[in-house]
Amino acid sequence: MINIDNLKKNFGSKVAIDIEHYELNQGDMLGLVGNNGAGKTTLFRLMLDLLKADKGKVIINGIEVSQSEDWKNFTGAFIDYSFLIDYLTPEEYFYFIGKVYGLNKEEVNERLLPFERFMSGEIIGQKKYIRNYSAGNKQKIGIIAAMLHHPQLLILDEPFNFLDPSSQSVIKHLLKKYNEEHQATVIISSHNLNHIIDICPRIALQENGIIIKDIINENNSAEKELEDYFNIKE
Numbered sequence: 001m002i003n004i005d006n007l008k009k010n011f012g013s014k015v016a017i018d019i020e021h022y023e024l025n026q027g028d029m030l031g032l033v034g035n036n037g038a039g040k041t042t043l044f045r046l047m048l049d050l051l052k053a054d055k056g057k058v059i060i061n062g063i064e065v066s067q068s069e070d071w072k073n074f075t076g077a078f079i080d081y082s083f084l085i086d087y088l089t090p091e092e093y094f095y096f097i098g099k100v101y102g103l104n105k106e107e108v109n110e111r112l113l114p115f116e117r118f119m120s121g122e123i124i125g126q127k128k129y130i131r132n133y134s135a136g137n138k139q140k141i142g143i144i145a146a147m148l149h150h151p152q153l154l155i156l157d158e159p160f161n162f163l164d165p166s167s168q169s170v171i172k173h174l175l176k177k178y179n180e181e182h183q184a185t186v187i188i189s190s191h192n193l194n195h196i197i198d199i200c201p202r203i204a205l206q207e208n209g210i211i212i213k214d215i216i217n218e219n220n221s222a223e224k225e226l227e228d229y230f231n232i233k234e
């Protein structure tokens, strides 16, 4: 589904991305991990054509993302709050996003139902603009909006950030279920190794812009390797 070829991005003398070749298949659920500054967000930004590469390309379903708009129909993403529209209420924002993808209000309402527990009564019906929501609730609004149109490719940058423990657990299971039920490709970055190991059968370890390891994770088999890499002691 995704082919990354000879992709390079520098910021001054800093190498942010240097990936010779990387491939993902439809239905993969990939966890992207790496230390601060490893290049995870930069990779997502290049995949979503939010940033221009110095060299190389990202191809999704045969479409080069920097050359066409067609990949946008089947891609959903939440990278940061800039994806939100601060002066809308969450309902207005969800309906707006729904409209972009041809969903009417009833369809949007229906698609919000599986997120009821995730929203824990704090998102809908609050008569509040997005700008006035807490960091965690903004994060929830962004994740839900990215999933509303049931994208075949879902990219979430640090989806567990700012979420309370029970919301982290809920979204973890929702993402896993979404990947399985829709055969969607899901890519998430996180510093929470436990969550990544719990739900991602494939894990990419990034260092200085390079994907240094592509790890198959079956029944938590990646745990030891990742703990050794990050030097986590019991």
Ligand SMILES: Nc1ncnc2c1ncn2[C@@H]1O[C@H](COP(=O)(O)OP(=O)(O)OP(=O)(O)O)[C@@H](O)[C@H]1O
Binding pocket: 011, 014, 015, 016, 034, 035, 036, 037, 038, 039, 040, 041, 042, 043
């Ligand atoms: N717009 C920019 N201008 C200059 N340098 C940048 C820019 N964006 C990213 N960088 C640099 O590129 C490198 C990769 O950053 P990136 O945010 O992609 O890492 P990350 O793996 O997402 O980090 P974190 O885990 O801390 O979020 C870092 O050294 C960062 O300082």
